[in-house]
Amino acid sequence: MQTASTNICERMGRSQELIEFKCGTVIGCHLCNKSRREISLLLNIPRSPVSGIITKWKQLGTTATQPPSEQGQRMLKHTVHRRHQLSAESIAKDLQTSCGLQISTTTVHRELHRMRFHG
Known part of the structure; x- marks a missing residue:
């Protein structure tokens, strides 16, 4: 049986994007001084998307999808x-x-x- 913390984010393919709640959860963990590796393990998301979300949030101030x-x-x-x-x-x-x-x-x-x- 999975706990609530590991069930929040399931693994996703490269072309899929994390929904807004999941991005908010990543940012919340980052603001609580969790490392990217800890966030990845806690939310069961690969480190690359976690890093991308944090970088996007730092640069743009939002995690919303921008038009290409x-x-x-x-x-x-x-x-x-x-x-x-x-x-x-x-x-x-x-x-x-x-x-x-x-x-x-x-x-x-x-x-x-x-x-x-x-x-």
Whole structure:
């Protein structure tokens, strides 16, 4: 019979993410000065996800899933293909209003150049 502390988090595959409660439990253990190894053993989670959760929490202040960076690039590429005569300023304003992305004109220039759009 498993105890409650070992049943909180079961092992998960690489592609799965820990649910919010489990991430909160990892952060709670971290704040109680438990080592990453101790947290891993206590919650029955591999050390790599434990380390990733703690690192993400320290850097971003949250454990919530962030949208992938490629999503912004896809939206930028789609906007350029759809209306290819727009200036970088109008593309930046369009992305800010349509999807709430905070993007500067310089970033639009840089990303378009990296995607091999010139001119």
